[in-house]
Each structure stands twice: as C-alpha cells, then as structure tokens.
Amino acid sequence: MGTKKILQVVACFMAMLFLAGGVASAADKVLPVGVLGPFTGPSAQNGKEFQASVEMAMEAIDYTVGDYTIEVVWVDSQSDPARAASAYAEAVEGKGIQAGVLNWHSSVAVSVMDVAAQYKVPHMFGFGASEVVNEKWQADPEKYSYWGGKGWPVPAKLEGNYIECINEVIANGTWTPKKKLAAIYGEDTDWGRSAGGAYKEALLASGWEIYSEEYFPITQTDFYPLLSKFKSAGVELLAGTSTAAPSLTAFVKQYAEVGNKGVLIASGLGWIGDWYKMTGPGSDYVLDSIPQLTTPEAKQWAKDVKAKYGFNPSPSSGGLSYDGIRMFIKILNRAYEVYGKLDKETIHNIMVDEVNTGKLTYSKADGAIIMNEYKYTPETMPDMVVGPEAYFFPILQYKAGKGHIIFPEDWKQKDFEMK
Template identity: 60%
Template sequence: MRGKKLIVSIVMACFALSLFAGTAAAEKVLKVGIIGPFTGPSAKTGQEFKGSVTMAFEKVNNMVGDYKLEPVWVDSQSDPAKVASAYSEACERIGIQGGVLNWHSSTAVAAMDVAAQYKVPHMFGFGATEVVNQKWRSDPEKYNYWGGKGWPIPGKLMAGYAETIDNAVKSGKFKPKAKNVAIACEDTDWGHSAGDAVAAEFEKKGWTVVSKDYYPITQTDFYPLLGKLKKQNVAVMFSTSTAAPVTSAFIKQTREVGLKSLIIIDGLGWSGDWYKMAGAASDGVLDMIPQLTTQEAKDWAVEFEKRFGMKPSPSAGGLSYDGASFFVKILQRANEKYGKLDKETIHKVIVEEVNTGKLTYAKADGAIIMNEYRYNMDTMPDPVVARDGYFFPVIQYKGGVGKIVYPEDWAEAEFMAP
C-alpha cells in the first residue's frame, strides 16, 4: 500500500514539474507593439507595415534566443487620441515589452508620452516632425524611451528640392516666368514641418513663397485651391500628405485644372501601388524617396508582392522592414548582454549602445534601403543624415518609374521641365 502511495506521489510530482516547465516555456514570449495606421486614411501603409514586420521577424524564425516574438498590432487610425488609447492598452493590459514603427508625426507625439509613462522602449517611429525632437530634448531621461527615429526632421532632407530646381534654373533647363513657389500640405505636424522646411529652403535660394495652405488629412477635393494657384501663375507647387488617396487626387486635379507649375509631391511614391491611383498625371512630378537599388532589395520586393499581393514601396515597406530588422538586432544584443529580454534590458541597449552609435544596422546586417542606420547624441532622436548613412535622393516620375535627378553624381535621368 505504501509503495502504491509512493508511486502516485512520484507521478503527481512529475506531472506538476512538467506542468511548471510547460508554463515556464509558455512565458518565454516577447510581445512587441507595432504602431501603424491599420485602418483609416493611411491603411495601405499599415498593410505594408504588417507584411514587412512579418518578414523581418520570420527572418529569425520569430525567435530571439529562446524568446518567441509575438507582434501586437497597435492601430493608430491616423489619430493622436486613438493611438494613445490603443498603445496604453498594449502596454498595460497586453504587456508589450518593446515597440517599433509608427507612421504619422502627430501620432508619434502622442505615443511618446505613453512610452514614457509605461517605460516601454520604442524604436524607429517615422514621425519626422520637429515637435518630436523638441519634446525628446526637453527631457531626454523621460523621453529616451522613444528611441531613434526612422525619419529625420524634414529640414535635413528637404533642401534637395530647392537645390534641384535652382540648379535647373541656372543651367537653363527650367525657365519660370517668376521664381515663386506655393505650399499646400495636410494640416498635421508632418504637413506643417515639411511645408515650413521647403519654404525656408526656397527662400534661401531667392524664391518667393506666394501662399501656404493646409488641408484636412481626409480632403480629396482640391479644385478651388488649385484654381486659385493657377491664377497666381505659380512656378513651383509643393504638396505632401501621408494618405495615398489624397496625394493621387491632388496630382490628378492639378492636371484637370491645367496647372502648369512644376509639381513636387513629397511622398507620392510612399504607397507601393501609387501609380495605379495616380496614373499618367504623375509624369514630371518630383519626389524624394529611397530606391530599391540592390539585388537583395529587389528580391525582397518580389517576395513581398508574391506573399501579400501588393507592391511594397521603398518608404512604407522597405524602411519598415529595415526598422523591424534593426529592432531584432537590438533584441539579440540585449539577450546576449543581459541574458534576458524585457523592457529594462531592451531600453538599456537602446540608451547605451544605439543612441551613442555603438550599435548600428547596415547593408552588411541585411539593410535593404539605407547604407547604414546610425545615431549619436548630437543627432538624437534623428538618424545620422549622410550619403553613407540615411539619405534620400530627388527623383522624377515618368510612366510610373521614378529616376534619380539629384544629386547629380547619382543621376539616372535628365531633369524634365514642365
């Protein structure tokens, strides 16, 4: 009888140990918050985010050490209040230990406070606005949970437009009747930052900014605005929006009203399927986006389209893939250095190694868009903008293909005047 009891006790103990081991194994899950506009006016960008993150995590078999990576999709809905609520829930109820990506500047500003409140490190948010930088530098100890950005402030990139056009005027390729420019952008932190940056760069070159207009992010009727600009004989028209339906509607309507300006639409090519929406109206438009130049990048794009049924853009798709891959490298370093993954160890690696330039992510690591993503305390939270670092060329579209026209030593095609 005593032997039977002993056997039963041993069996129960083994069962308990196996149950405990199973529970312990189940706890080796790292929940990662992915902020993106998965619904709303920029939902196409959200689709590219999902595909890119999925591919980046699968590249390491969804594992870092013995932690399984579990993406938690945080829908910003392109709305600051909604992203704050959704991200708070992800931090508090779902228990994410880190985060990556974000599209809009306005939602980045809102999410920064949530990351700081819950001490959840977040990398590679695309919110480019100066407001993010100002907030970060106002209290680095608080806001360094919002790690290095995936898009620098517009002023660090936008100078290329003014340089391209001013060079074309000097060489005689572009002969405007007057050196004037009009700004028309979405009424968001991004729109204002980009519009102000471009205006400042043109003014440095001796151009006159004749008007600045800002429209709701959901607006698709631009006929009154474009009619006004046509009467002003505007030589250069600059616009930007983070919503693909808006940019495609804008460029189509410029052609319909007969606007003869040289058109810049920053971000026209952010959506992989942009040409399906904009069509031939995009011919001659200037944009500033990275390109899929290497064979690795082109192979990635083919695989992305095959799996998800949509063409990825270098910006929304390619940059988010690199950002998610960089985050995986950060996780690998944290696990290697501290032997565990949680928001504290991830944050330490970001502050001590990423922000100081010790840990970078380059072509040698598998980056497909930029030569190298690196940061230092002089640029934080922006990446280092340089030709061997983070850099956007100016491209001009024809027949749905964008070719580099600036810088001149990178040029693939001659600048086309309107």
C-alpha cells in the same frame, strides 16, 4: 501496496509535475511587442505595408529570439493622435506589451511618446519626423529615452534637397521660370507644417517669392478650387506633401487636369507602392524623394511582398519599415545576449547604452535593404546620421509610372525634364 511502493509512486508523480512545470515555464516565455501603425483610416495603405514588413521579418526568425516567442500586438493609430495614445495605453495595460516599434505620423508620435514614457515602454523606429518630436525629446532626454531613434529625420535634413535640385536646374538653363513665384501646400499636421517650413526657408533663401501656404485636412481629396487659384496667380513652383495616399494622389491628378504648367513637388507620392494606379499619367514630370530598391536583396524582397500580399511595396513605408523591424530584432538579440532575458528594462538599456551611442547600428552588412546604415549618436538623437553614406533620399522625377534619379549629381540617372 507497501509504504515503499507508495513513496516511489509519489516521487515519480512529483518528478513528472516538475518536468511538466519546467516545460510550461519555457513555453511561457513570451514577449508581447506592439506595432504602431495606421491600419485603418486615410493612411491604411501604409499600414498594410507595415504589416507585411513585420510579418515577413518575424516569419524569418520564426517569431523567436532566444527562448522567447515574440507576440505581435497590432496597435492601430487610425492616423489620429488621441486614438493612437488610447490604443497604445490599452496595448500596455490589456496586452502587456514590453516594447513597441514603428509609427507613421508625426502628430501620433508627439502624442504616443508620452504614453511610452509613462509606462516605461521602449519604442523604436517611429517614423514621425517633425521637429516637434525632436524638440520634445531634447527638452527631457531622460524621460523620452523610451522613444528611441526615429525612422525618419526632421524634414529640413531631406526636404530642402528639392529646392537645391530646382536651383541647379535653373542655373544650368534647363528651366527658366517666368517669375520665381512659389506656393506651399500640405496636410494640416505636424509633418505637413514641418515640411512646409523647410520648403519656405529654402525657397526664401534662394530668392523665391511665396504666393501662399495652404494646409488642408488629411482626408481632403477635392483640390480643384485651390489649384485653379494657383494657376490664375501664375505660380511656377508648387512644393508640398501628404502622408495620406488618397489625398496626395488626388492633388497630383487634379494638378494635371487643371492644366498647371509649372513644376510640382509631391513629396510622399511614392510612399505607397501602387501610387501610379491612382494617378495615371497625371504624375508625369512630378518630383518626389524616396529611397530606392538598388540591391538584389531589396529587389527580391519586393518580389516576395508582391507574391505574398498582392501589392507592389514602396521603398519608403514598406522597405524602411522592414529595415526598422529587423533592426529592432537585432536590439532584442543583443538584449538577450547581454542580460539573458527580454523585458522593458533590458530592451531600454540596450537602446540607451548601445543604440543611442552609435555602438549598435544596422547596415547593409546586417541585411539592410534600403539605407547604407542606420546609426544614431548623442549629437543626432533622436534623428539618425543623415548623408549619402548612411541615410539619404535622392530626388526623383516620374514619367509613365517610373521614377528616375535627377539629384544629387553623382547619383543621377536622367536629366530633369519640363512638360
């Protein structure tokens, strides 16, 4: 073979290598994203709803933003702050996650936000609502800017609505308690105690006497002694919450079995879609506060989840996480549009410059199925803007497994009923 021919073959071979390398380079553009949730443990049902929401949102975009493939890395919090922090650090060091999204528990948020700050991994839409998260964030906004806008505001912005509702019911004569004696209960976590504090403040301001505050392990399911004590004391109003379905559904069911006749607030009962299978008629007349599936798009989403995964999704853990992951996708698209690449730095820049300032929001116009708008401002961070026009939970009363809005007045579907 002549020299000229050899050179032609070599040139052709080098060109093929260059083209192959270019294709490989394009194919190698992968963005690992950590999804933090309780995929095992006492709140695993909420984790199932997270997983369904993330998979459906990612499938809708074919796991692609720009020329990047999104690689989902499931980070199991196990409802435990220490284990969650360890799992998150492992996801950063072992899986190379460049960003994170979602989270269920407040105590987990308090722990993991330090890990996100340490590794400079931007994390968006964590549900941890406790004031402890806000206090920590606001003490050092620069450090904790990696823990982005929350998916749930501090309890005082929503939980106090229960007591306002009860006060209206008493004022209009629908319910006349023998004495204004209340008790507070909840899981012994940052969330449970924050919500309990919100109930206590609102109750005391309304002239109620607090019989006791009782906080229990998130795994507890036997409440007969506690509920019997409340009944014997003549407690008329029980206000409390838990993020663990086995715990809260057991509390509700046993409340009815013990024969309590007052009003029960069980905040979070509807945070899983199939709660009625666990409580049965024991949940009749119970009060809860959850968002609603009001639009055709939201109702179709619920049907799609049921068809694909076999369970009825909750507007709370399911619907809010679906909106949260889709807002996160909007942030990724914006980062790609502005910078032409996706990594920790570009995603963080968009969160700080556009999300935290209210320039980038996610609303019904973008495809939100639960809230009218998810908007953050420098004044509200790390919470979102809360109000009927933006982010708001109505108060429901359950009967035969169905919830009907009883508060606020202009949203009301039915009047409050006593047993």
